[in-house]
Amino acid sequence: MPSSETQIDNGVFRVTKWTIPPGDEIPMHVHDYDYVVVPLVSDTMHATNADGSELDVDLRIGQSYARPAGIEHSVANRGTATIIFVETEKLA
Secondary structure: OOEEEEEEEOOOEEEEEEEEOOOOEEEEEEOOOOEEEEEOOOEEEEEEEOOOOEEEEEEOOOOOEEEOOOOEEEEEOOOOOOEEEEEEEEOO
16 A cells, blocks of 8 residues: 655645555556656556546656646556655645
8 A cells, every 4th residue: 555654734835655566556646736746766657537537657866856736647556666755745
């Protein structure tokens, strides 16, 4: 089962560390805020968008990427190693 650990939630930013074991996924969800992801591992994460389209997301340790608010997707770990990343949402 994926787990999340909120590290900061101060009304301006929410920083969450996500851990997705092999074979697990974060269910379909909508991002209400712009966000940045900082991978803590190098691996491939699989995103399924609300329209059913799929995207392979190549994660590289420390190589951040940003996405806008409104994205609706699930993310899955189809590999054999645990995926870990830190997500920072800009709340204000």
